[in-house]
Amino acid sequence: MNAASTLTTRLLTEQPRPRGIADWRYAHWLAVGTVCLGAFLGQLTASVTALVYPALQRHFGAGFAAVEWVALAYLLVLVALLAPVGRLSDLVGRKTVYIGGFAVFGLASLGAGFAGGLGTLVACRAVQAVGGAMMQANSVALVARGVPERAMCRALGIQAAAQGLGLALGPSLGGLLVEHASWRWVFWINVPVALAGILAGWFLLPRTRRPDAGPVPRALPRPVPRPRGAARSRRLVRSDPDGGRFDLAGLLLLAASTTALLLALSAASGLPLPGWAVAALVLAAVLCGLGLVRQERRAARPVLAPGLVNTPGVRPGLAVSLIGYLLLFCPLVLGPVLLAEAGLPTGRAGLVITVLPAAFAVAATAGGALLPRGWSDVARCRLGAALAGAGLLGCALLPAAGAAAPALPLLVAGGGLGLLLPANNALVMRAIPAECSAVGGGMVNMARSLGTALGTALPVLGVHLAGPVPGGRAVLLVLAAVAALAVALSRPVRRR
Incomplete structure (x- = not known):
């Protein structure tokens, strides 16, 4: 022992x-x-x-x-x-x-x-x-x-x-x-x-x-009251500096509502569940979602921070972040299905699909250097979302019989997403008060993860309802329309 x-x-x-x-x-x-x-x-x-x-x-x-x-x-x-x-x-x-x-x-x-x-x-x-x-x-x-x-x-x-x-x-x-x-x-x-x-x-x-650092205090002393002009930022996250208790109830309600919703979506996609179980899942998702709204309004350190979400520019920015990762991961799930239907072996299909994340990585790290120096982040978001929509529309309309046909529109879509997401993250973090940056960054990561989950579930639903090729092309058309929505949501915000 x-x-x-x-x-x-x-x-x-x-x-x-x-x-x-x-x-x-x-x-x-x-x-x-x-x-x-x-x-x-x-x-x-x-x-x-x-x-x-x-x-x-x-x-x-x-x-x-x-x-x-x-x-x-x-x-x-x-x-x-x-x-x-x-x-x-x-x-x-x-x-x-x-x-x-x-x-x-x-x-x-x-x-x-x-x-x-x-x-x-x-x-x-x-x-x-x-x-x-x-x-x-x-x-x-x-x-x-x-x-x-x-x-x-x-x-x-x-x-x-x-x-x-x-x-x-x-x-x-x-x-x-x-x-x-x-x-x-x-x-x-x-x-x-x-x-x-x-x-x-x-x-x-x-x-x-260090070994002699001692335990971390559960709560730090409350700060000196701020000037009147800072009161609005303090209301966004009521106890961001004072080390309040972690919002475990909010986190559990978020996880329960998301899991129930995705399980119900999987049931609609062919997961063998009885009808009463699907109805119970939908009811649980709704009740947990309502409980989450109530919990976040009363929690000292809310997971979602309703006041922060309502800050000008934050809500559309989080929506664009979710859309961006939906557009990124949906083709990664759908691509192998469509290329397999076209007769491509798995190894070659993987090489074709690699074009999308590779273009995303290159554009995210070096794409800004190719644009005019005076372009704003809003302009980069709009251009990136438009390119992503055009690329996904091309994937929906072009045949997938050869490697070159889907590779080019995937290249355009990946490059557009590489321009969109970093610029959108910068807009969101610029709209969030500095003292709330940690909570804001957590919400951006949460939106990214939820977009990835929806990007995994949506192709399965389309393939189940309409078959691999018709359903896959329908999903790609929906993604192109969602990219147009991201263009509309990307707009300048005057920081107060």
């Missing part, structure tokens, strides 16, 4: 880097590289999963609506855990939680590869999301802790490039693994990356909490 307690204490106590590494003048770039491993792994698993849907349907004899929960389970758990894991990291230490995230993610990936049933695979993906939340909740904070201020922007840009690389590599790697090995290798490929992340985190990350 004493040995077990000693081992647990040692694992939960952050260890400093070796002196030779800590004293090196470029040691902070080693820490950035470690964070990039987690960023790469998180986006890789987000984009690689869509390529295994047909193989999972054949192997488990399940429908498309059941197989999609391999992705939805991951996304729902990730949305629910990002905020509480961030609070846990303040208590235990961000380095410890980040390394633990690699361990949980790697073990869950190993179990997913050995899964003997679809339910076991979905459960392993949910556990995988626990590890993903442990990494994502700490990545930016670890960069901020380990990098000098003068190198902060460059370090965050490198992290974004690692995310883009994982997003772009996922479809092509998944297609090749499914075609030449097995769908199980799509999950096993995460294990060596997770092991590398554990070792790199242990030796290269600076510790974020």
